[in-house]
Amino acid sequence: MKSLFFLFFYLVITTNVSLNGSTQITPLISNTTKKTCLFHYWTVYIYNEIKDPITVHVQSGDDDLGNHTLASNDNQNWSFCEGATFKTLFYAHFYWNSNIAFFDVYNDHISDTYCTKREFRKPGRCFWLVKEDGFYVGDNLRPYTKLHDW
Ligand SMILES: *[C@@H]1O[C@H](CO)[C@@H](O)[C@H](O)[C@H]1NC(C)=O
Ligand SMILES: *[C@@H]1O[C@H](CO)[C@@H](O)[C@H](O)[C@H]1NC(C)=O
Ligand SMILES: *[C@@H]1O[C@H](CO)[C@@H](O)[C@H](O)[C@H]1NC(C)=O
Numbered sequence: 213m214k215s216l217f218f219l220f221f222y223l224v225i226t227t228n229v230s231l232n233g234s235t236q237i238t239p240l241i242s243n244t245t246k247k248t249c250l251f252h253y254w255t256v257y258i259y260n261e262i263k264d265p266i267t268v269h270v271q272s273g274d275d276d277l278g279n280h281t282l283a284s285n286d287n288q289n290w291s292f293c294e295g296a297t298f299k300t301l302f303y304a305h306f307y308w309n310s311n312i313a314f315f316d317v318y319n320d321h322i323s324d325t326y327c328t329k330r331e332f333r334k335p336g337r338c339f340w341l342v343k344e345d346g347f348y349v350g351d352n353l354r355p356y357t358k359l360h361d362w
């Protein structure tokens with residue numbers, strides 16, 4: 213009953229905002245946007261643990277972060293507010309020499325299963341490690357899980 217009321221309350225205060233789950237990219241350094249997220253605030257990190265540079269291209273339905281070349285040990289990270297309908301999705305293409313990989317780097321399932329737990333007022337974090345034998349995801353606290361091959 214309590215949680216129903218809470219849900220109702222959330223719906224009321226968010227009705228005029230965005231109910232279609234669109235995402236908003238916010239610069240990581242901006243410290244104020246974190247406080248204005250109605251729902252959870254997330255940062256996703258992609259680390260290149262290959263000895264060669266790789267190119268990463270992250271996109272969502274609303275945003276195209278463009279091609280980023282990551283030197284060995286470099287990372288790309290971006291932050292966003294979780295959509296009100298919890299349908300936030302980012303996918304990425306990865307290029308390493310002649311290898312190409314393509315998959316979701318952030319969605320509800322990934323976030324619920326591998327990233328940091330949703331805690332009130334605590335920003336969420338997901339980490340991807342790109343290695344020669346594939347792609348690993350985790351919260352940087354528990355062991356990483358390999359989800360994809362090249
Ligand atoms: C979702 O919302 C954005 C702006 O908040 C709007 O531009 C877009 O057209 C909406 N998409 C749908 C499918 O309603
Ligand atoms: C947020 O801003 C405050 C004051 O401007 C600063 O002290 C704090 O370190 C910042 N936090 C982060 C995570 O950048
Ligand atoms: C991104 O880089 C890849 C690999 O170099 C290339 O095939 C692709 O066309 C580039 N995409 C854009 C939008 O520049």
Ligand SMILES: *[C@@H]1O[C@H](CO)[C@@H](O)[C@H](O)[C@H]1NC(C)=O
Binds near residue numbers: 240
């Ligand atoms: C996140 O990316 C920015 C560049 O967009 C970089 O300056 C920063 O060091 C990165 N964060 C971490 C923890 O490496």
